[in-house]
Every structure is written in C-alpha cells, then in structure tokens.
Amino acid sequence: MGRGSAVARLSGFMTHLRRNGFAVGPGETELVLSTLAADEFVLATAARLALKTLLSGNREQWAGFDKLFDAYWFGHDRKLVEGAGAQAYTHPRPDIWIKVLPPDETARAVGRTGNGEAPEEYGGPLIASPSDALSRADLRTLVTPDEVAEAEQIADRLARAIRYRLSRRRIPLRRGEVIDLRRTIRRNLSHGGEPLELRRKHRPERPVKLVVLLDVSGSMKLYSRYFLNFVHGLVAQWLQADAFLFHTRLVRISDALRDRDPSRAMERLSVIAEGFGGGTRIATSLKTFNDRYAKETLNTRSVVIVMSDGYDTDSPEALAVELRRLKQRARRLVWLNPLLGWKDYAPVARAMAVALDYIDCFATAHSLASLALLEDELARL
C-alpha cells in the first residue's frame, strides 16, 4: 500500500468516526498522520492504541472505539457496527416515538407555543391578580395558547427566583464584605503603603443548576401537557438545566427542549408524554437517574424539582432509598404535587408520605396562581 492510499484510507477512517459521533476534524487527521509518520515500524496493535488515545474524547467513544476500528480496517461486520454505533453515540432522541404513533395523533398532541415568548425583564415578584380568572382555573382545563404562554412565563419567573446562589470564589466589589489585600496594596502604593483606600471583594451570586423530573404517567395525564410547557419555560432559556420525563422509565429530554423551533420541541415532547399513559414507577425512574445521570448533572448548587402526584407502583421503601441518594447529591429537593391543591387532600399516597422526609419544599401545582405563589418559597431556599 503506497503512502497516498494510506492517507486516503485514514481520512476515510476519520469520516467513519465522525459519522459515529466523534468530534474529529482536519486538526485531528493531521495529528494522527504526523504521529504515525514519526515511527516507521508501527504495529497494528500499537497504532490502534495510539489512535484510540488521540481520537476519543469521552468514555462512550473510548468504549466503542475498538469495534469501529475493527469494522473499518478489518471489515468485520461493518454494516452492523455502523448502524449500532450511530445509535449508541447519540442521546436518546424522542423522534423514535413519533414513528410509534399514527401521524394524526402527533398533530393533535401539539401544544402551540409559537407566541409563548417569555418577557426578558424581571418585573418584580409575580402576584396572581384576582381579576385573572383563568389563572385559578384548574390546570386540567387549560387548553388555549394564551394559557400555555402564561405557563411558560410563570416558569420563567420561578426560574429567575431561584436562579442565583452565593458561591465561594470572590470578585472585586466596592462594597464587598472582605478586604482585597492585593488590590488594596496596589492602590495605596502612592500613599507609601499606608492602606488609606481599601479595596474590597465579595462572593458573587452564581447560577444555580436546575434539574426537573416530570411524571407523565396516566394519573398525571391531565396535567402533563401543561407541565411540559412549564418545564420548557424553565429549560429553554436557561443554560444550566436538565429535564427528564418519567413514567415506567426515565428519558432525558433536555435536547428536545432546546430545539430552536419551540412548537416543534413541544410536539416532540407531547408525543413522548402522551405515548405512555401507563403506570408510574417513581423509585425505578429515580434509580435510573441516580445511577446514570446524577453524577454529571448534579452539583452542590443544584435544585432538583420533581413534579409528580406520588402514586407509585414501586415500594415506598425503594423510593425512600432513592430519594436519600438524590438528596445527598443535590442542594435542594422540591416536589410539586398537583393533587395538593385539591380541597381536603392530604399526602396519603404511601410514596408521598415517605417522600416528605427528604423534601425541602413540598408545594401545590394545580393552577397558575398556585405556581405563582411558589416564587417566594423558592427564592427562600
């Protein structure tokens, strides 16, 4: 094999990787060529290890590299691997459910939010005005685009209420709480080092990370569409947010929510949400979250919001275990329960009774007015 054909084969390999989700560009190709050229007698095994180190960027790619390498260079079941690989390296996308449902179902499931732009400015605390009759209507009856838009606005305001928290690193501020020695000395050199003018620093507020877990099971069906809009409002404008849906299992939907076309995003989500209207396995879903996602999505500045009615087919003990694990990782745990707004409701669902021990804020979420009241509550967390 001449040098020219080797180079061509290699760039083919890079394309092969790129198609399977590797972030490799011309820079990497060059790096690989120069690395391999540096050593005249490269064994295949050494070359494979070198390429693996140079080209993979995370654990999934690292684990899948050998298969892709074999498929390309040795032609083992190439087709199969390419197909499987492509799926393995993309995040679970909701598109797959679109195929499951008939097209007219998809169309009906759309929650139009095209005009649901949230206001840019934060206009003081949100107060539910009495004149606003629709804001107290139970969310089960919420259907019009205006109401959907309002739901997103409330979500946006709630998000802002809990958006910032104190951090540990300090930055300069005239009226900060601590003296910044470095800048003080620098400043006072002209006074012979006598610290006449003090420079201060303070701890700035840094964004809180938000993780939303939304129950879309049968018992939540009446609310889930509305909540989806709410979650969309929370996640779409917010850099550090992640959202998950769960019913009998857990699906990550952050990518779908960030779809640039809001109505298409809602479409994709509604389909997932409505495609499943069965039982709820809260504990199992939380376990999936704890095992797979918690480590990378949660940090000490995370607020986790669970939206569920607490009707669980798993055992309450299992739920307690998972909630404890969740609580250890997150800073705050908020549980929004639409049933709480009903007259005479007490959290008797067994799961709910167990969960209360681990929750920092347990609140109702059955109407827009009740969600608006949350703003104060969340700001205090």
Place this chain on the structure above:
Amino acid sequence: MTLDYKPLQQELAEVGYIADDALAMALCLTMGLGRPLLVEGEAGVGKTEVANALAQALKTRLIRVQCYEGLDANATIYEWNYQRQLLAIRAHERDAVSSDAIERHIFSEDYLLRRPLLEAISQPTPPVLLIDEIDRADEEFEAFLLEILSDFQITIPELGTIRARSIPHVILTSNGTRALSDALRRRCLYSYVDFPDERKELVIVSARLPGIDQRLAEQVVRFVQLVRREGLEKTPGIAETLDWARALVGLDIGSINKDPATVQASLICLLKTEADLKRVPAAVAARLIGKVT
C-alpha cells in the same frame, strides 16, 4: 517520537505501577506530543497514582493541584506576599528611596509566592503536573487552565510574561462529577481507566505487597472481583484491595476461609458505606468466599 510504549511500561512497573497497554501508550503519546492527558475512571482505579508513578519513573518532580469548587488563579498560579510587601514599604520609609524604586523592589520575584502552575512551568527539567479532579473546579477555572495549557506562559501584570522553561507533562484526572467542556476534551489526549481484570490486579497486589502469600493474594483478588459485581454504592478500587490484603496479612490470616469472623470484620477495608456493609453480610461473604477458595 516513538510509539513503542513497552520501555515506559517497563519503567512504570519497576516503580510498582502496573499500567495496561492503553494507558502506557497514552502516557507515551503525552510525552511525545507535549499534550495534556485526561484520565477518567471510577474512584480508586489509580488515576492519581499514574502521575506519581510517572514522576518516579522519569525521576522528576511531581507538582499537584487539587481542584475544588472555588479554586481560583490566586491559589493556583501566583500570589504576592502582602505581609512582606507591607513590611518592606515600612522599612524603606525613612530611606531616601523614590517610590518608584520601592515599587520595583516589592514587585520583584522575591515577593512572589509561586503556586503550583507557575512552579510547574519554571522548572529546569520538565516535571509531572497533576491536576487532580478537574471536574470539581468551576468552569471558569477550566477556561484559564486551557489558556495556560496551550501557551505554557503566564502573565503577571507587575512582572511581565513568564515563559515556560520546560513544558511539564500534564495529567488531568476526572471522576465525572461534572461534564467537562468540549474545548478541554479536544485539547487533551484521552484515556479511560477501568477496574483491573483479575490477572492485572493480581500482578498489582504482588508488586505492591511483595511479602504476601501467593495463594492469599489470589483469593483476595478473586473475592474483590466478585464483590465489584454486587452493584454496591461505592465499588471498591485498587486502593481498597491493597488495604484489605494488607489488613489480612497483618491479621496473620493465611487463607480467607479459615477465620470467617475476623475476615468479616476486616471487610470494612473494602466496603466504605453502611449500606454496602449491610449488602455483604456474613452469609453473602461466606458464599463469595466459597466461590474463590
């Protein structure tokens, strides 16, 4: 540059670190290309130890930055020694020295406290720079780290730019508590370290505890391999295996099926949370011991 990683692997083995082929190759490339290496893996698979061993094998210094939330430039690059500066200003007050001269004096290298990153680039021979648990630091720190790792120079406003005297071998480790930025990943070479298989772990135990009875070592390693499959909260790493083996040797236990009560009690070396201890009660331990002996 060479892609032959065997000599390096051999050198690492001589200082007691058993690196598999992939890791040895990664280290070899890191040194050859002068690029940082990002090592990921579960806690306890010996990520930090890689840097230690590399420093020993190359007979050079190990400079370590432990990351935590809130870590900033003052703690990692440099800081002025303010107390000394104040004293110096006082001391020169009565002398007829111009304020310019004082300023030049107190902002000279004598008053500079070198923090690890500055220290690392001002060594005459390339040291190993370990940036441990980079995922614990904030994203802002990651950003300025990127800058230093690409240029290997640091600008101090009062002194000017300090260029690297030698390019350190940089190793970053991550536990995956936070997703790292793509920019950082692209700048680094990548290696994932998994829990060792039985054969490798046995070699590690024998290398680290030369005095251990071979049969006990085999039992310990097989037991730990089984425990790792139990789906524990905190899967025991190599450090735990070594601790446990050391404890058993210290307790004078020749074979782990001999003295169940003591062996059970010694499991605290391996299982680090209450839930995990409850998951491996005496009955389960006995079953596992039955499988390995």
